[in-house]
Amino acid sequence: MTRSLKRTTSADVAREAGVSRTTVSYVLNNRPGQVIPEETRRRVMDAAERLHYRPHAGARALAAGHTDVVLLSLADLPMGPSLGRYVEELAGALAEHGLTLVTHLMSTHGRTLTDVCAAVGASAVLGFRSFDEQTVQALHSAGAVVVLPTTGQSSTMTMLGHAQAAHLIERGHRRIGYLSPVEHTFASMAEDRLHGVADACARTGLTPPDSRVAAMEIDPLSRLAARWVEQGITAVCSYNDEYAIGLLAAMQRIGLNAPGDLAVVGADDIPVARFAQPALSTVYVDLHEAGRQRAEAVAAGLHHRKFDEMLPVSSVRLVVRDSS
Amino acid sequence: MTRSLKRTTSADVAREAGVSRTTVSYVLNNRPGQVIPEETRRRVMDAAERLHYRPHAGARALAAGHTDVVLLSLADLPMGPSLGRYVEELAGALAEHGLTLVTHLMSTHGRTLTDVCAAVGASAVLGFRSFDEQTVQALHSAGAVVVLPTTGQSSTMTMLGHAQAAHLIERGHRRIGYLSPVEHTFASMAEDRLHGVADACARTGLTPPDSRVAAMEIDPLSRLAARWVEQGITAVCSYNDEYAIGLLAAMQRIGLNAPGDLAVVGADDIPVARFAQPALSTVYVDLHEAGRQRAEAVAAGLHHRKFDEMLPVSSVRLVVRDSS
DNA sequence: TTTAACTACTGATGCGCGTCAGTGACGCGC
DNA sequence: GCGCGTCACTGACGCGCATCAGTAGTTAAA
Numbered sequence: 001m002t003r004s005l006k007r008t009t010s011a012d013v014a015r016e017a018g019v020s021r022t023t024v025s026y027v028l029n030n031r032p033g034q035v036i037p038e039e040t041r042r043r044v045m046d047a048a049e050r051l052h053y054r055p056h057a058g059a060r061a062l063a064a065g066h067t068d069v070v071l072l073s074l075a076d077l078p079m080g081p082s083l084g085r086y087v088e089e090l091a092g093a094l095a096e097h098g099l100t101l102v103t104h105l106m107s108t109h110g111r112t113l114t115d116v117c118a119a120v121g122a123s124a125v126l127g128f129r130s131f132d133e134q135t136v137q138a139l140h141s142a143g144a145v146v147v148l149p150t151t152g153q154s155s156t157m158t159m160l161g162h163a164q165a166a167h168l169i170e171r172g173h174r175r176i177g178y179l180s181p182v183e184h185t186f187a188s189m190a191e192d193r194l195h196g197v198a199d200a201c202a203r204t205g206l207t208p209p210d211s212r213v214a215a216m217e218i219d220p221l222s223r224l225a226a227r228w229v230e231q232g233i234t235a236v237c238s239y240n241d242e243y244a245i246g247l248l249a250a251m252q253r254i255g256l257n258a259p260g261d262l263a264v265v266g267a268d269d270i271p272v273a274r275f276a277q278p279a280l281s282t283v284y285v286d287l288h289e290a291g292r293q294r295a296e297a298v299a300a301g302l303h304h305r306k307f308d309e310m311l312p313v314s315s316v317r318l319v320v321r322d323s324s
Numbered sequence: 325m326t327r328s329l330k331r332t333t334s335a336d337v338a339r340e341a342g343v344s345r346t347t348v349s350y351v352l353n354n355r356p357g358q359v360i361p362e363e364t365r366r367r368v369m370d371a372a373e374r375l376h377y378r379p380h381a382g383a384r385a386l387a388a389g390h391t392d393v394v395l396l397s398l399a400d401l402p403m404g405p406s407l408g409r410y411v412e413e414l415a416g417a418l419a420e421h422g423l424t425l426v427t428h429l430m431s432t433h434g435r436t437l438t439d440v441c442a443a444v445g446a447s448a449v450l451g452f453r454s455f456d457e458q459t460v461q462a463l464h465s466a467g468a469v470v471v472l473p474t475t476g477q478s479s480t481m482t483m484l485g486h487a488q489a490a491h492l493i494e495r496g497h498r499r500i501g502y503l504s505p506v507e508h509t510f511a512s513m514a515e516d517r518l519h520g521v522a523d524a525c526a527r528t529g530l531t532p533p534d535s536r537v538a539a540m541e542i543d544p545l546s547r548l549a550a551r552w553v554e555q556g557i558t559a560v561c562s563y564n565d566e567y568a569i570g571l572l573a574a575m576q577r578i579g580l581n582a583p584g585d586l587a588v589v590g591a592d593d594i595p596v597a598r599f600a601q602p603a604l605s606t607v608y609v610d611l612h613e614a615g616r617q618r619a620e621a622v623a624a625g626l627h628h629r630k631f632d633e634m635l636p637v638s639s640v641r642l643v644v645r646d647s648s
Numbered sequence: 649t650t651t652a653a654c655t656a657c658t659g660a661t662g663c664g665c666g667t668c669a670g671t672g673a674c675g676c677g678c
Numbered sequence: 679g680c681g682c683g684t685c686a687c688t689g690a691c692g693c694g695c696a697t698c699a700g701t702a703g704t705t706a707a708a
Contacts (some may be wrong), residue, residue: 092433
């Protein structure tokens with residue numbers, strides 16, 4: 001599986017087609033403003049095909065001054081089908097603009113985002129959590145032209161939290177708890193979602209949500225549930241479905257039932273959510289449209305146009321099941 | 325968030341430090357065999373730091389003839405914590421060899437793997453499913469030196485299936501069912517896992533597992549469960565935990581209980597597995613070691629050494645809970 | 649007949665870097 | 679004084695490509 005053939009260059013193609021390297025370049029990038037007769041075009045294309053020609057990315061980047069690589073930084077892996085859908089949509093929409101998406105999964109021991117950005121020569125970097133000013137600076141000097149961190153994303157997560165709480169409030173709940181994850185990698189996203197919950201409470205004149213951190217294990221979760229019930233809290237928004245399912249299991253263990261004693265709403269609508277007992281009510285963001293918007297924003301930025309990224313409210317979906 | 329500063333080049337650093345470009349290159353890549361006095365080294369490093377210098381990836385690739393980019397192709401997203409751990413480990417181990425990992429998430433509308441490989445100039449491509457000869461060919465002419473598809477991975481999945489079945493057989497079960505996913509993207513992995521189950525049955529002289537495909541919904545799953553019980557099957561291996569949890573929920577719906585009527589073993593040990601009712605027994609592969617092995621194999625291939633990748637058996641872990 | 653415009657190309661340049669083949673300065677032995 | 683060997687550095691080249699500034703050849707307008 002290891003091979004070390006010397007590359008076929010555009011010069012090879014030129015020789016094969018009996019034209020100059022310049023003509024090859026013009027044909028293959030079908031440069032606007034250059035008129036190439038169909039026959040020559042064919043000859044070049046055929047030659048390129050025959051020799052399995054692939055332009056050298058580095059050389060191209062060097063000469064053109066920019067690449068078509070867009071880097072998506074995934075902080076960690078809440079990698080459900082929803083995110084998968086998002087990435088797919090994003091990649092597709094970017095491809096329509098001639099851009100290529102690769103993703104970087106954060107890891108403690110691996111390269112930093114900046115290193116990766118530099119290594120692939122990304123001309124745009126996308127992320128879910130906001131980058132601090134220092135990181136943005138570093139990314140720019142690593143060659144990134146466009147850096148879009150949280151634009152619209154933070155508000156998306158906020159909308160999600162808002163939807164969770166709004167649903168519970170509509171159901172008549174007045175005292176709401178918030179289940180925060182212990183993993184610090186989830187912290188920023190959890191905070192965004194919590195903001196949404198707090199906002200919904202504030203708008204309805206309720207006391208702010210009682211946010212508690214707990215490990216995803218039966219004992220801590222059941223202690224937490226008992227405490228909430230004691231405090232008169234009747235409903236809780238969970239950071240995500242997994243924590244929510246953990247909470248449901250913990251409640252069952254100590255004889256509390258949902259939604260009677262404590263209503264629970266999750267987030268993300270993971271596949272197993274509907275199999276929880278009781279089936280978990282949840283909220284998710286349809287990232288389909290978000291992916292397209294993101295791609296437009298990137299393309300606009302790369303062409304120095306401005307573009308207002310925004311997410312239609314309709315993209316937040318409530319899935320009411322039995323736990324609320 | 326868009327900036328179009330002109331890049332700082334190594335010439336800038338050279339000027340700033342009062343040395344030649346060559347010296348800058350020697351210092352920054354601390355070239356073996358070149359003696360640079362500490363003072364000069366400092367001057368160069370300081371200048372580079374001060375100017376936020378980042379070598380241009382393309383130029384470097386062009387001059388050096390190779391990149392440090394390794395591309396991991398993820399067919400889709402069974403992205404559990406297990407895979408996350410694997411990627412993390414892989415990235416870390418690759419970084420120790422000076423290599424940078426990026427991942428490509430397959431998408432229908434986006435770029436093909438070959439396009440992405442060419443776009444980032446990857447010198448190695450990794451994947452979970454085996455690439456056909458044509459793809460391998462294309463990847464090579466896209467600049468990939470090393471292409472490692474399934475080496476060791478298929479056998480890992482097989483081992484996982486084997487462990488599922490072995491556990492059930494040890495518990496005394498003689499007729500085993502296999503729950504296959506409908507999603508065709510999971511097909512190849514499901515097949516590998518099934519092979520392991522079949523192998524374990526064959527070795528014990530049992531009839532081959534009864535493999536059935538079902539959608540991940542209550543009705544089909546409960547029909548399937550009923551049918552299995554009717555047939556005298558007493559235990560089932562599920563393709564993954566999510567299907568297993570679905571099956572458990574479906575069984576409960578029609579009054580079947582696990583493990584009494586039908587024992588269930590999942591795969592992957594997703595976080596919610598322990599919150600299922602009954603808590604799901606499962607099997608997972610500790611990909612920690614696999615990541616390191618993979619990295620070694622890549623590094624060896626890139627240096628034209630040979631390396632036999634293999635996975636210690638100990639990496640398959642059985643988690644016995646209440647469903648079996 | 650000259651000028652202009654267009655067609656169908658090509659030669660040369662430079663992007664930023666790694667690297668080879670030096671070069672001058674200095675010390676040491678003879 | 680000469681050769682030799684290290685030390686500390688530098689000049690120049692070329693990687694593969696995009697692109698600018700042409701240049702012949704043809705046709706159309708003046």
